[in-house]
Each structure stands twice: as structure tokens, then as C-alpha cells.
Amino acid sequence: MAQNMQMGDATTREEAGSAFTLVCTYFHDSGDWPPPEDTCLLEQVFTQGETKGQITVICLANGRLEVRASSGEYPSIAAFSPVLLINGRSWFPIFIEYDWEKSYLGLKLLGETKFTNSDELSDVEIEIPAIADELPEIEIIGDTDKIRADRANRVANFSSDEKQTAIRELASEITQLRVILGTSSDEPEILRSAITIIRKLVADKNRGADQSLLLTVAGLLDQSLTVYSNSDEHLPPLSPDVVFPSILSPEPRWGFRFEMDIETWLDMPGTIVATEAISNRNTIKGIADKIGAHVDLNKRAIVDLMAAGRSGARPEYTHLHEYIVQIALTVLHLGTNLLPMPAST
Numbered sequence: 001m002a003q004n005m006q007m008g009d010a011t012t013r014e015e016a017g018s019a020f021t022l023v024c025t026y027f028h029d030s031g032d033w034p035p036p037e038d039t040c041l042l043e044q045v046f047t048q049g050e051t052k053g054q055i056t057v058i059c060l061a062n063g064r065l066e067v068r069a070s071s072g073e074y075p076s077i078a079a080f081s082p083v084l085l086i087n088g089r090s091w092f093p094i095f096i097e098y099d100w101e102k103s104y105l106g107l108k109l110l111g112e113t114k115f116t117n118s119d120e121l122s123d124v125e126i127e128i129p130a131i132a133d134e135l136p137e138i139e140i141i142g143d144t145d146k147i148r149a150d151r152a153n154r155v156a157n158f159s160s161d162e163k164q165t166a167i168r169e170l171a172s173e174i175t176q177l178r179v180i181l182g183t184s185s186d187e188p189e190i191l192r193s194a195i196t197i198i199r200k201l202v203a204d205k206n207r208g209a210d211q212s213l214l215l216t217v218a219g220l221l222d223q224s225l226t227v228y229s230n231s232d233e234h235l236p237p238l239s240p241d242v243v244f245p246s247i248l249s250p251e252p253r254w255g256f257r258f259e260m261d262i263e264t265w266l267d268m269p270g271t272i273v274a275t276e277a278i279s280n281r282n283t284i285k286g287i288a289d290k291i292g293a294h295v296d297l298n299k300r301a302i303v304d305l306m307a308a309g310r311s312g313a314r315p316e317y318t319h320l321h322e323y324i325v326q327i328a329l330t331v332l333h334l335g336t337n338l339l340p341m342p343a344s345t
Contacts, residue, residue: 018071018101020046022055024094027255028128033086034063055096064121067107071100079107081115082122088130089254138257141232142264144224151219151263154210163220167339170217173197174335181328191321194328195288201331202262203284214331215263217338225334228256229265247326250333262334284327287320 022044042057053071060066063083070076095108105117109126158166177197180190201214210216218225228249248265249256266284269277278286 018048018051019097019099020048020053020055020071022096022098024057024096026094027091028086028089033084034061035059037061051100053098053100055098057094057096065094065107065109067096067105069096069098069100069105071098074100074103077103077105077117079105079115079117079119080121081107081109082124082126084109085125085127086130090128090130091255092128138228138252138259139232141229141258141260144226144261144264147261147263148218148222148224151215152222153219155216155219158220166213166216166220170201170213170335171339173201173213174332174339177201177328177332177335181325181332191324194324195284198324198327198331199284199288201335202266203281203288205281214335214338218334221338223338225262226259227262227265227330227334228252229258229260229268230256231268232258247323248330249326250330262330287324
């Protein structure tokens, strides 16, 4: 059975009081349900002020979800879902509320009634609707033709030598990024190298002038940079203190149905910190600054929270590592597709 707990939809952290809220999505790709043995889906560590805690989501062999929460000196508590009936590929959101001072833990599935740590086990069964195996209908976001034309206009005055130099630089950066991704390492220097290249390729905007190398070469070659996102141009429906950034795929796949040019995605609000919307471009820049020891308190909060949790799809990765790798793979795909194209003179 393949299982994937994705944290990219929304994760929130309250900065005051003793309440912590977590929103995530469970993906059941294939295989039998329930699993033959209890399976840990997610371990989320959090820090709030001087308090440290952990929330764990476990899929039980009887078909229930168990959520365990602990914090500091407060006793651990648990809440259980009803028995879930899953047949085939499916997904559903999970909303978790934890207040350690009140000894409260609430679990909500599919937007339905909450199940708390004080409830008795429910005999009700919840059927999770299956989704079709084929890809969902693709929704196009933004004016890709205009973006492509604007990109070409930005580099219209480049000389032949400048064009060739930009293409050679892109080839060098893409080669380095490919080598970095091949290491499969989460060592700080590896992540620092990857996010530095990503920033240079797609998020190098200074005083309104875009100097991003991948965007420059795409303009020189008059090519689109099509990507697929797991979110559209709208902010998430919640208004939390912190929302993790949206991520990308170089190809349409399950969960990634919003087609757009990467410049549309870069300008989209991808992160919220203390109700302030931060674009995906500035999120990338903020992560690069944090890893490079620059100071930006809002963006440092994003990185600290992402680095605290583990990916459900790849437990050996932190959320920060997973985010960097996913963006890097998309950028690598775009750059590789551009390089074989001859430069016009």
C-alpha cells in the first residue's frame, strides 16, 4: 500500500496562548485499506514560545486514524477517527487542533464533525470517496502568451555575445543543479547550493529588474516555461499565522492541475506569515537568505517551521528539503528543455 501525507496545503502555528493548529492532506495512492499493521503517517514537531511539542498521525490496522499530541510537561493525549472505508485512490483533508493547557485535541475529517480526545470511539463508518485514475481537468492560470512576449521584450536589446554568454551560464548552472540533486543529501551545504542556484535561475529580481537566468534565456529563445502547481492564484481559504508555500511539478500529475508559466507562479502569493502574503519568488529568496545567514525574521519563521517537520512521502526529508528538491526538479526540467534550442542572432 502506498501512502502519502502531504503538508503543502496549509500548516498553521499560533504565536500566543497554548493552541496549535495543523492542517494537512492525506493521499491514499493505491493498495489495500486498512494497512496490515499500524503505520505512522506523520510526526510534526513544533515550538511555540518556550514550549515544544509533537503531533503524530497514525493509521491503525483497524481502519481508524489516531492522532497523538504531547507538549512539555503536559500529559500526552490522543483522539481517534471513526473507521474509514477507502477503496482505491483517494484523498481528504485533516484538521487538527491541540490545546495542551486545556488538555484538548480535536480531529476533523472532510470538513465534518470533530472527534476529540474526550469522545468515546464512534461506531460510525465514514466512506472516503474515490477519485478517478485519469488526470484531473487542467485549469490554465494567467496569460501565458503575454508573459512570453513580455519576457522576449525584456531581452530584445541583448547582443549576440550577451545571448551566448547567458546560454552558457544557464548550461553551467543546470549541470551543477543536476549534480546536486544526484547526491540525495540534506546536508546544509547541499541545500544551500541548490537554493542558491534556484534563486539565480528564477528569483533574481533587483529593484524591479528581473535578472533571473532561466527567464532571460527563455526570453532570448522566445520559449514558454510551463509548470503545474498544486494551487491557483488565490490565497488559501484559511487565515493562519503561517502557511507553507505551494509547490510545482514540471508535468501535469495527480494533485497538480493548475497550468501556468513559472512567472505567474513566482508572482502568486504562496506563503502567509502573520497575515502578510509573500510571493513564491520572495519565499525562494527568503529561504536562500536564511540558509545564507541573512536576517529576515518573517522568512526565518517559514524556514524554521519547514525544517522542523518530516515529509510524509519521503520521511528522510524535512519539509524544507522536500520543498527545495521539488522546485529544483522543476527548474532542472525547464532548463534542460531550453538548452538544446539554438539561439537566434
